[in-house]
Each structure stands twice: as structure tokens, then as C-alpha cells.
Amino acid sequence: MSSTLRQATASYAGTVKTSCTLIFQHGDIVQHAATPTYAAEVPLAFVELDDLVRWPERLFLRQTFSFTHFYQEAIMKLLAFAASSSKKSVNKQLVTYAAHLVAGAEVEVLDLNDYELPLFSVDKEADLGKPALALAFLDKIANSDAILISFAEHNGSYSAAYKNLFDWCSRANGKVFQGKPMVMLSTSPGARGGASVLASATTSAPFFGGQLKASLSVPTFYENFDVEKQELKNEELKEKLLAALATLA
Known part of the structure; x- marks a missing residue:
């Protein structure tokens, strides 16, 4: 030749x-x-x-x-985070595991504790304007190709930490998710696996600029997730998770 x-x-x-x-x-x-x-x-x-x-x-x-x-x-830049500030968050464990199942993705897992802000109010907004941490969080979304979130459920709704950060971000950019394809997850120790908060999140996502591709609730976290190995041990749920993640390709 x-x-x-x-x-x-x-x-x-x-x-x-x-x-x-x-x-x-x-x-x-x-x-x-x-x-x-x-x-x-x-x-x-x-x-x-x-x-x-x-x-x-x-x-x-x-x-x-x-x-x-x-x-x-x-390569896809995948931004992942749990909508929780708990240091032992089951949703942080799930979303970290799930993110690394996306073949060939460049994964960044955020911690909401790095974006802690004062409780939102119009008075605080008048004093602070658009906080740098809120803008930095929006920049992370802007620089990603896809988003993966796992929602903690507090009394049937979002955690205070996530809702507060979201409120600040939405004042700077109403389309918080900026047109990114998304998969939304939830889990909890209970039998419903955060299904109520996941329903709220999936319903509202399009209004905030999210292209929702799939969602999955993982019930009874400690029965279905191996905490030592940091992976799902329920094969049926794992197949459903892989199918959901495949929609980001």
C-alpha cells in the first residue's frame, strides 16, 4: 500500500x-x-x-x-446532582451511580451544599441582586449537554435546599434548564420512592426549559440499592434505569 x-x-x-x-x-x-x-x-x-x-x-x-x-x-457533558443537601443523601448515591452508567459521558456531579444561599424573598433579592452562586449554578447547566437529577422528597415536595436554589436561579433565568435534555429520578427508603416530588418535577420541567426524556422512581432504597457496592441490586430496576439513561444518547 x-x-x-x-x-x-x-x-x-x-x-x-x-x-x-x-x-x-x-x-x-x-x-x-x-x-x-x-x-x-x-x-x-x-x-x-x-x-x-x-x-x-x-x-x-x-x-x-x-x-x-x-x-x-x-463526548456528552453530563451534569448530575441530587436535589438534596444531606451529606448521606440516598439520592446523591443514586444519581452518582446512574451518571456513571452513561457510556462515554464526561460526568460532573454537583453538591448543593456548594450553592447554599439565603432564603429567597423579594426583599433579599432587592439587597443581593443575582447572587454569584446562582449564576454559577446556571453556568454549570449552560455548559452541559444533558442533566440528570435525583429528587429527595420532603413532605411530598422538594427539599428546602433545592427549592431555594431553584428560586434564586429562576429569577436570573426563568428557563432554568436552558433547553437541556433531562432524566429525572427519585428515591427514598419508603415504598413510593419519592413518587410525589418526581411527579411535580416532571410536570414542571418543560415550563422551566427542560426537555424531559425519561423519569424513574426507585422505591425502598435500602432494599434495592447495595450501599457498600454503590449499585442497584434489583435487576428489574437496573434495566429500567438503563433504558431511561439511554434516552440521553
Whole structure:
């Protein structure tokens, strides 16, 4: 095989240091890097295999090549958090576990304790304006590709910590969720698994700019979740969770 690519309509010069699959005209395939930042595919390429070396677990192209097609598939930036400020939050455990089930996602799990604000009122708003922490939380949403939330239920409704932060954020941007695709979860030690608060959250999400893709309530948390292994042990619920998360792809 020749060491150049012919009849090219685009060119790429430099070192490819990413996860990539090169597809050669004669069917040879060389792949892949361990932790991809994006995937590249070059169809119908003529290239000498000697021009490819691994170092370490990365593919390098040592020459300048031209090729017919080149495209990138960006990794999803998934923002996850529990709507709870409890340090031992069962919803924090569930949402952290669920977020890391999303294949290929770049996951960031937030802690509401990092966004603690004074109790919202119009008087406080007049004094404080738009607090930096509320704007920072909105920025996290803006810079994400998708959102995963697990809701704690307090007396049939949202936790005070989440509702307060949400109120501050909604005053800065009424479309709090900013058009992001979302999956909403809930859990509790009880048999309903936070179903009441989840119903409220899923009903209101579109009004606040959320593209709700799926939702799931996990009942009797300590019966269905292995706290030591930090994973669901109920296979039926796990299948439902995976199906819900797949809607973010």
C-alpha cells in the first residue's frame, strides 16, 4: 500500500492523539485509544501500517495525510446532582451511580451544599441582586449537554435546599434548564420512592426549559440499592434505569 492518501477533498496535518479507527481500503483496521476525547474515522485510506505507532495507548500519525472524510463525535457533558443537601443523601448515591452508567459521558456531579444561599424573598433579592452562586449554578447547566437529577422528597415536595436554589436561579433565568435534555429520578427508603416530588418535577420541567426524556422512581432504597457496592441490586430496576439513561444518547 502507498504511504499517501489519494483523491482527497480535505487535509489534516499533525499528530492525531485521540481515540481513532482508521479503515483501510483493503480491510485492515487499526484502533483505539483508552480514554477517548473524540473518535475519528478515515474511510478508503491508503496508508502504510509502519506509519502508525502506539505510544502509550494512543495512535500517532507520523506523517501529513489527506483523506476523503473526517468527522468527530464529541463526548456528552453530563451534569448530575441530587436535589438534596444531606451529606448521606440516598439520592446523591443514586444519581452518582446512574451518571456513571452513561457510556462515554464526561460526568460532573454537583453538591448543593456548594450553592447554599439565603432564603429567597423579594426583599433579599432587592439587597443581593443575582447572587454569584446562582449564576454559577446556571453556568454549570449552560455548559452541559444533558442533566440528570435525583429528587429527595420532603413532605411530598422538594427539599428546602433545592427549592431555594431553584428560586434564586429562576429569577436570573426563568428557563432554568436552558433547553437541556433531562432524566429525572427519585428515591427514598419508603415504598413510593419519592413518587410525589418526581411527579411535580416532571410536570414542571418543560415550563422551566427542560426537555424531559425519561423519569424513574426507585422505591425502598435500602432494599434495592447495595450501599457498600454503590449499585442497584434489583435487576428489574437496573434495566429500567438503563433504558431511561439511554434516552440521553
